[in-house]
Amino acid sequence: MTTIYKVLAPLSLVLPLHPAWGMEEDGYDLWLRYRALGGAAKTHVAARAKSIVHPADPSLTTQAAIAELHRGLTGMLGASPKLARKIDDGALVLATPASMPKLKTLGLPLASLGGEGYLLRAMKIDGKKVTLVAANTDIGLLYGTYAWLRAALTRRDLGKLDEVSVPKVQLRMLNHWDNLDRTVERGYAGESIWDWWALPDVKDARYVDYARANASLGINAASLNNVNSKKEILTAPWIAKAAAVADVLRPYGIKVYLSVRWSAPVELEELQTADPLDAKVGAWWKKKADEIYAAIPDFGGFVVKANSEGQPGPHDYQRTHADGANMLAEALAPHGGLVLWRAFVYSQHNTEDRAKQAYSDFIPLDGKFLPNVLVQVKNGPIDFQPREPFHPMFGAMPKTPLLIEFQITKEYLGFATHIAYLGDMYEEVLEADTYRKGPGSTVAKVIDGRLHGNALTGMSGVANIGSSRTWSGSHFDQANWYAFGRLAWDPEASAKDFAKEWAAQTFSSDPKVVNAVTDILMRSREAVVDYMTPLGLHHIMDTGHHHGPGPWVSTLKRPEWNPTYYHQAGRDGIGFDRTKTGSNAIAQYAPELERALSDPRTTPEKFLLWFHRLPWDYKMRSGRTLWAEMVHRYDAGVAAAADLRKRWSRLKPVIDPRRHEEVAALLVVQEQEAKWWRDACIAYFQSVSGLKMPAGTKAPPLSVDEYRKKHFPYAPGRG
Numbered sequence: 129m130t131t132i133y134k135v136l137a138p139l140s141l142v143l144p145l146h147p148a149w150g151m152e153e154d155g156y157d158l159w160l161r162y163r164a165l166g167g168a169a170k171t172h173v174a175a176r177a178k179s180i181v182h183p184a185d186p187s188l189t190t191q192a193a194i195a196e197l198h199r200g201l202t203g204m205l206g207a208s209p210k211l212a213r214k215i216d217d218g219a220l221v222l223a224t225p226a227s228m229p230k231l232k233t234l235g236l237p238l239a240s241l242g243g244e245g246y247l248l249r250a251m252k253i254d255g256k257k258v259t260l261v262a263a264n265t266d267i268g269l270l271y272g273t274y275a276w277l278r279a280a281l282t283r284r285d286l287g288k289l290d291e292v293s294v295p296k297v298q299l300r301m302l303n304h305w306d307n308l309d310r311t312v313e314r315g316y317a318g319e320s321i322w323d324w325w326a327l328p329d330v331k332d333a334r335y336v337d338y339a340r341a342n343a344s345l346g347i348n349a350a351s352l353n354n355v356n357s358k359k360e361i362l363t364a365p366w367i368a369k370a371a372a373v374a375d376v377l378r379p380y381g382i383k384v385y386l387s388v389r390w391s392a393p394v395e396l397e398e399l400q401t402a403d404p405l406d407a408k409v410g411a412w413w414k415k416k417a418d419e420i421y422a423a424i425p426d427f428g429g430f431v432v433k434a435n436s437e438g439q440p441g442p443h444d445y446q447r448t449h450a451d452g453a454n455m456l457a458e459a460l461a462p463h464g465g466l467v468l469w470r471a472f473v474y475s476q477h478n479t480e481d482r483a484k485q486a487y488s489d490f491i492p493l494d495g496k497f498l499p500n501v502l503v504q505v506k507n508g509p510i511d512f513q514p515r516e517p518f519h520p521m522f523g524a525m526p527k528t529p530l531l532i533e534f535q536i537t538k539e540y541l542g543f544a545t546h547i548a549y550l551g552d553m554y555e556e557v558l559e560a561d562t563y564r565k566g567p568g569s570t571v572a573k574v575i576d577g578r579l580h581g582n583a584l585t586g587m588s589g590v591a592n593i594g595s596s597r598t599w600s601g602s603h604f605d606q607a608n609w610y611a612f613g614r615l616a617w618d619p620e621a622s623a624k625d626f627a628k629e630w631a632a633q634t635f636s637s638d639p640k641v642v643n644a645v646t647d648i649l650m651r652s653r654e655a656v657v658d659y660m661t662p663l664g665l666h667h668i669m670d671t672g673h674h675h676g677p678g679p680w681v682s683t684l685k686r687p688e689w690n691p692t693y694y695h696q697a698g699r700d701g702i703g704f705d706r707t708k709t710g711s712n713a714i715a716q717y718a719p720e721l722e723r724a725l726s727d728p729r730t731t732p733e734k735f736l737l738w739f740h741r742l743p744w745d746y747k748m749r750s751g752r753t754l755w756a757e758m759v760h761r762y763d764a765g766v767a768a769a770a771d772l773r774k775r776w777s778r779l780k781p782v783i784d785p786r787r788h789e790e791v792a793a794l795l796v797v798q799e800q801e802a803k804w805w806r807d808a809c810i811a812y813f814q815s816v817s818g819l820k821m822p823a824g825t826k827a828p829p830l831s832v833d834e835y836r837k838k839h840f841p842y843a844p845g846r847g
């Protein structure tokens with residue numbers, strides 16, 4: 129103590145020591161921040177958790193629920209909760225029909241809860257006023273426990289709780305793009321959290337916190353390694369490492385999946401072919417599946433990227449995606465495992481519009497997949513852009529369960545440096561209408577299986593998690609993990625509600641803070657769209673790393689790697705013609721949409737240049753020309769970025785200093801980079817169009833060549 133004091137004393141002369149010095153908020157606790165309550169809030173929570181009544185002989189899962197309540201209540205109330213066997217007034221009762229047979233006599237809608245749902249109800253049991261957290265299973269109980277804690281943290285009236293919550297989607301999954309050397313493809317949050325080298329002997333304590341965070345959202349599956357997979361993941365030492373992770377995640381209801389490399393049997397020198405119709409190949413995968421299940425009895429299955437961006441696959445043997453997926457499905461079926469076969473495919477040998485290729489490849493295969501295969505489709509037809517129309521495969525494969533893949537990491541939206549709340553984007557896609565079975569056939573209904581009555585349903589998100597103290601590389605990026613998990617539970621819920629919940633739990637439940645942070649979140653993605661890719665522009669990021677603007681890039685080997693392929697800007701106009709006169713990608717949508725999209729006048733302006741190539745003087749709804757509108761949007765994006773910075777700076781007095789400063793620093797960068805995007809794109813489009821700046825707008829300060837000269841050989845996140 130004295131020594132510490134001696135070291136610190138001189139420091140206090142030069143550094144303004146904050147009262148919370150040494151205990152400052154660093155973001156590690158995510159939204160599970162159980163900070164001390166005071167006043168009425170403390171009394172309120174204390175009165176509803178006087179004791180915790182829990183099942184006797186709690187399973188590991190129930191123990192996790194009790195431990196979380198212990199952590200939460202100790203944090204909020206300053207004293208550990210009393211564990212009790214007897215129900216008294218003010219008890220928080222955790223029960224399943226197995227642990228408390230009486231539950232079945234209380235008229236509760238237990239049957240509707242299924243295996244993962246839960247019920248929270250303030251009610252009387254045996255004449256005592258209690259809060260019941262009930263579920264049919266221990267995992268439901270754990271989810272219910274987190275829901276109760278969330279209600280406490282967001283200052284809901286715990287005395288009036290009465291809710292039933294059941295996940296609408298079965299597979300709520302994170303896809304880690306983590307490499308075996310601990311780098312992370314498109315990861316901007318440090319190294320992989322999986323310390324592969326030290327596993328299986330050393331299980332980092334972080335794995336438990338990872339599991340807690342996911343369980344608090346209802347995420348129940350994680351594929352651990354990059355879809356650009358390596359053969360080694362299927363060897364005994366790596367299976368053992370994955371098994372060690374699975375052991376930690378299991379009590380939290382999270383199943384482990386692995387991404388596999390199609391050619392592994394050949395590369396491991398065990399076979400000479402990976403042809404899915406060769407019996408030896410099927411037998412190899414069956415044996416491999418047996419080996420994995422011996423180590424991980426509840427193993428989830430395989431995620432597969434095949435014949436995509438140079439990865440091997442069944443096409444190498446003139447077989448279809450269905451042949452490939454089914455061969456793996458047969459190996460996994462005896463164990464109850466699933467194949468998640470990705471539809472992110474486009475080929476260098478195919479000159480068809482890249483936006484059309486997945487649909488062309490997969491639609492003829494509808495009905496040809498085995499029942500334990502899901503086809504995993506990215507939200508849009510290109511690649512995780514700031515804005516894309518929904519992928520035309522949604523709704524178009526009635527006999528095949530489609531799992532939607534979102535990106536949580538922000539490869540194309542400013543990495544972890546820019547604020548962009550993706551909840552807003554997920555919601556936009558999920559509520560989009562496919563019209564496949566008339567109006568109201570939303571993507572959400574495809575995903576939750578209602579539109580076509582699919583037995584399997586799922587939503588996966590490419591994780592933004594790493595070894596960074598904040599987990600996600602920045603404080604605000606945690607909101608994207610949060611919104612993804614909450615929307616996977618209920619794809620029809622509101623992204624704004626989740627923004628509010630997240631803000632209240634992460635920063636402060638003070639309504640002023642909640643509203644201000646929610647405003648920042650809700651404005652952020654649109655700001656990014658405007659300063660990067662307004663009006664339906666897409667994939668004009670710089671090459672390889674995708675950091676910053678690169679609309680001029682035109683010399684890469686494959687046409688669809690070049691931004692010029694996507695914007696098609698010239699003297700006469702700009703945009704990708706995806707109507708009949710162009711690639712006719714619009715024909716991949718339902719007739720109602722095809723009709724609307726065939727005419728620029730009936731195409732939403734946010735997708736204008738995605739579907740149409742138009743002259744620069746095309747008249748927009750605002751009355752401006754297309755060119756003037758584009759400049760206007762870029763300016764609006766920069767103004768919105770500046771506005772985010774200002775809104776955040778006003779919160780300085782009410783946000784803890786370290787997190788405030790860290791976010792503020794990033795917002796300065798975001799504003800600068802928004803300007804850079806605006807200036808570089810305008811300079812470039814001006815150079816090809818020869819147009820003057822619209823009246824009242826500012827010319828970019830540098831020439832297009834000067835922007836072009838910027839290089840970023842060490843930008844993070846490359847695989």
Ligand code: GCW
Nearest residue numbers: 313314355356433472511512
């Ligand atoms: O978005 C692109 C990325 C690649 C990624 C690929 C995919 C894992 O640029 O890094 O590879 O998508 O989804 O397979």
